[in-house]
Amino acid sequence: MALEDMRPPIESGCPDGFQYMHPGMRKNYGQWKFHEHPRPGVLRHVAHSGDEIWTVKAGTQRILDVYSLRKLTEIGDKFGDGYVRFTIRSNIEYMVSDEAKVQPLIDALGEAGFIVGGTANSVAMISHTQGWLHCDIPGTDASGVVKAMMDELIDEFTNCNMPNRVHLTTSCCQINCGGQGDIAINVQHTKPPKINHDLVANVCERPTVVARCPVAAIRPAMVNGKPSLEVDEKKCICCGACFPPCPPMMINDAEHSKLAIWVGGNHSNARGKPTFQKLVAAGIPNNPPRWPEATAIVKRILKEYKAGAKDWERINDWIERIGWPRFFEVTGLPFTKYHIDNWRGSRNSLNASTHIRF
Amino acid sequence: MDKKIHPTPMLDVLEEGPWPSFISGFKRMRDQHPEKRINEMANSLLGQLEHSYETRKGYWKGGTVSVFGYGGGIIPRFSEVGNAFPESKEFHTLRVQPPAGNYYSTAMLNQLADSWEKYGSGMVTFHGQTGNIMFIGTTTEGTQHFFDEINEYGWDLGGAGPCVRTAMSCVGAARCEQSCANEHAIQRHLVNTFTDDVHRPALPYKFKFKVSGCPNDCQNAIERSDFAVIGTWRDDMVIDQAEVKAFIEAKGRDYIIDNVTSRCPTNCITLNDDDTLTVDNHNCVRCMHCLNVMTKALTPGDDRGVTILIGGKRTLKIGDLMGTVIVPFMKLETAEDYEKLVELGSEVIDFFAENALEHERTGEMIERIGLVNFLEGVGVEVDPNMISSPRQSSYVRMDGWDEEAEKWFERQAEKAAS
Numbered sequence: 121m122a123l124e125d126m127r128p129p130i131e132s133g134c135p136d137g138f139q140y141m142h143p144g145m146r147k148n149y150g151q152w153k154f155h156e157h158p159r160p161g162v163l164r165h166v167a168h169s170g171d172e173i174w175t176v177k178a179g180t181q182r183i184l185d186v187y188s189l190r191k192l193t194e195i196g197d198k199f200g201d202g203y204v205r206f207t208i209r210s211n212i213e214y215m216v217s218d219e220a221k222v223q224p225l226i227d228a229l230g231e232a233g234f235i236v237g238g239t240a241n242s243v244a245m246i247s248h249t250q251g252w253l254h255c256d257i258p259g260t261d262a263s264g265v266v267k268a269m270m271d272e273l274i275d276e277f278t279n280c281n282m283p284n285r286v287h288l289t290t291s292c293c294q295i296n297c298g299g300q301g302d303i304a305i306n307v308q309h310t311k312p313p314k315i316n317h318d319l320v321a322n323v324c325e326r327p328t329v330v331a332r333c334p335v336a337a338i339r340p341a342m343v344n345g346k347p348s349l350e351v352d353e354k355k356c357i358c359c360g361a362c363f364p365p366c367p368p369m370m371i372n373d374a375e376h377s378k379l380a381i382w383v384g385g386n387h388s389n390a391r392g393k394p395t396f397q398k399l400v401a402a403g404i405p406n407n408p409p410r411w412p413e414a415t416a417i418v419k420r421i422l423k424e425y426k427a428g429a430k431d432w433e434r435i436n437d438w439i440e441r442i443g444w445p446r447f448f449e450v451t452g453l454p455f456t457k458y459h460i461d462n463w464r465g466s467r468n469s470l471n472a473s474t475h476i477r478f
Numbered sequence: 479m480d481k482k483i484h485p486t487p488m489l490d491v492l493e494e495g496p497w498p499s500f501i502s503g504f505k506r507m508r509d510q511h512p513e514k515r516i517n518e519m520a521n522s523l524l525g526q527l528e529h530s531y532e533t534r535k536g537y538w539k540g541g542t543v544s545v546f547g548y549g550g551g552i553i554p555r556f557s558e559v560g561n562a563f564p565e566s567k568e569f570h571t572l573r574v575q576p577p578a579g580n581y582y583s584t585a586m587l588n589q590l591a592d593s594w595e596k597y598g599s600g601m602v603t604f605h606g607q608t609g610n611i612m613f614i615g616t617t618t619e620g621t622q623h624f625f626d627e628i629n630e631y632g633w634d635l636g637g638a639g640p641c642v643r644t645a646m647s648c649v650g651a652a653r654c655e656q657s658c659a660n661e662h663a664i665q666r667h668l669v670n671t672f673t674d675d676v677h678r679p680a681l682p683y684k685f686k687f688k689v690s691g692c693p694n695d696c697q698n699a700i701e702r703s704d705f706a707v708i709g710t711w712r713d714d715m716v717i718d719q720a721e722v723k724a725f726i727e728a729k730g731r732d733y734i735i736d737n738v739t740s741r742c743p744t745n746c747i748t749l750n751d752d753d754t755l756t757v758d759n760h761n762c763v764r765c766m767h768c769l770n771v772m773t774k775a776l777t778p779g780d781d782r783g784v785t786i787l788i789g790g791k792r793t794l795k796i797g798d799l800m801g802t803v804i805v806p807f808m809k810l811e812t813a814e815d816y817e818k819l820v821e822l823g824s825e826v827i828d829f830f831a832e833n834a835l836e837h838e839r840t841g842e843m844i845e846r847i848g849l850v851n852f853l854e855g856v857g858v859e860v861d862p863n864m865i866s867s868p869r870q871s872s873y874v875r876m877d878g879w880d881e882e883a884e885k886w887f888e889r890q891a892e893k894a895a896s
Binding site for chain 2: 126127128129130131132133134135136137138139140141142145146149150152153154155156165173175179180181182183184185186187188189190192193194196197200202203204205206207208210212215233234235247249250251252253254255256257258259260261263264267268270271274294295296297298299300328331332334359361367372374375377385387388389390391392394396406408409410430431432463464
């Protein structure tokens with residue numbers, strides 16, 4: 121197409137959401153009084169005006185084909201008020217002003233194979249990334265891991281009877297786009313990158329790659345008469361940060377890219393300040409199509425949390441109360457030298473006291 | 479479909495079990511979609527994904543694709559095994575900015591589905607981790623046509639690369655009694671001021687705005703955004719003592735002692751003998767715990783505003799960082815208040831653009847230069863709310879002490895006078 125025929129974009133940015141909002145929510149914007157959780161997957165919000173909004177939440181496969189998307193909108197038109205939203209964890213929420221619509225909505229969603237739940241003290245839908253389906257640097261899949269795990273955790277999603285909510289996340293490389301979670305299942309590479317020296321000079325901007333390394337383990341080098349890069353393998357922490365700017369530094373490995381599990385990430389300010397997740401298990405095989413070893417550890421941690429935590433304790437609150445030695449004891453997970461941090465600020469994670477539980 | 483169906487023995491396993499299966503969805507597109515372009519693309523995509531499952535490796539590489547007039551907003555994907563799976567060898571994603579709070583009418587979702595079916599794979603995610611609608615899978619040509627069509631009815635691309643990224647907000651004041659802010663207005667004022675920086679990546683690295691209406695921070699703003707705006711209040715929490723009594727009647731005194739008063743991080747909530755609650759509001763840190771437990775009895779106060787934290791990010795490159803309080807409290811009611819908010823956003827982005835190293839996030843820049851240098855750069859005065867504790871190390875040169883102390887007393891006097 122000739123340049124003059126190209127259509128200039130309308131730079132409208134983030135659209136006005138009020139046009140897509142349920143009229144009851146528009147009317148009572150900022151005027152809500154309280155909410156209740158009458159049953160799993162359902163919320164009842166009451167405004168100062170006396171108006172009510174009932175919400176039915178359902179889990180989906182996140183990557184929707186248009187048939188599934190149209191099924192969701194059809195349910196919204198037929199049984200709801202035609203207004204929905206998506207949560208940060210990609211659940212769909214139907215908002216209706218009449219309680220009488222709640223049960224038919226739940227039935228229709230169930231019949232179509234969507235899973236009503238995910239509210240309050242549930243194991244929420246796993247927040248995840250793109251993985252093998254679309255990412256250029258994935259160490260594993262994302263949608264498949266999540267599907268396999270949610271099949272196993274579905275009762276915790278639909279029953280909402282954990283001590284407090286549990287947010288799960290997965291990340292398919294160590295950049296950790298999945299974010300912090302009460303339990304995070306993340307790729308952990310265990311070997312330095314394998315470098316294809318024939319390609320580096322043509323594909324990679326070498327100073328950029330050198331600068332990208334968190335531990336300064338990469339330096340320019342001539343290899344076989346070609347300008348390339350070399351890695352000090354003693355220094356290398358196998359993070360894979362060099363791979364995105366330089367794909368010939370292949371970090372993904374069918375056998376040595378493992379999974380690791382981290383716990384205690386909590387974004388809320390409730391009770392304590394927000395917390396980062398901590399390493400608890402690693403060396404877990406990246407085992408498609410159902411990743412049973414990773415799922416087994418997640419279920420083990422959830423079982424102990426459910427049994428041991430007090431009401432309203434998130435996983436980080438629970439571990440803070442019982443202590444890390446007890447966590448490793450009750451979960452049966454090995455404690456290794458890799459659990460002791462050596463990154464910047466690591467002294468803050470050491471026990472400089474006689475506070476020891478016997 | 480004329481093509482041979484790629485066998486998918488490993489992916490087929492993901493059709494089993496009760497959770498909705500994305501593989502079944504892809505197969506519906508392959509087996510039921512009447513249009514050859516789409517059903518062959520789904521077949522090809524399934525083939526490549528199965529190949530990834532078998533070899534445990536990804537086969538996409540990036541590239542440079544954008545729409546006319548923009549430099550970003552598309553995640554280009556070219557297959558490294560395109561010879562074996564040619565119909566999905568170009569499989570780009572368009573990142574489209576959702577409304578704040580992710581609200582949609584079903585009619586609008588259907589309209590978007592129609593457009594996407596015309597030009598793309600028919601696969602879509604609400605939403606990616608940055609917050610965009612992800613329209614997954616189209617050719618270079620398809621990106622332009624699809625964008626042109628949806629741009630006409632109100633949708634714009636989000637950020638990708640070193641730029642201001644698509645922003646996110648929680649459900650907010652539209653449905654939540656705990657919201658202390660107008661998340662819609664905050665998100666749109668901020669991100670729509672910087673549309674040029676969204677569409678034309680020219681910053682050292684990404685820059686994210688996220689908005690949560692209260693300190694529960696459902697949007698993960700503190701840990702995931704460079705500029706987190708969190709709703710809060712500074713007067714007294716509202717207590718409905720009749721609802722407190724009703725709560726105790728329903729749940730018992732032990733429950734309220736175990737789950738409300740003893741969980742308060744600053745011991746500022748007391749249960750009285752007459753089954754009422756007293757709150758030492760001056761010592762309350764607005765953590766939200768008691769409000770989360772007693773949703774009918776306790777609500778935020780009326781003098782509402784926001785706290786702003788700067789510099790949160792994930793692992794790359796120096797490790798995870800939470801945002802740091804830069805503005806402890808700011809009212810957001812008048813047009814002037816919003817102007818101040820946007821001004822602060824501009825100051826921070828300008829300083830970031832000029833001072834961050836390539837591929838360095840705002841939080842990492844602050845770590846490198848120190849918070850005080852950052853504050854001076856963006857014109858914000860120091861405040862004890864910015865720290866967990868004062869300095870522990872005596873290794874510091876402090877010959878400007880008297881002037882700095884004088885500034886503090888002047889600011890205190892100004893505050894007292896206003």
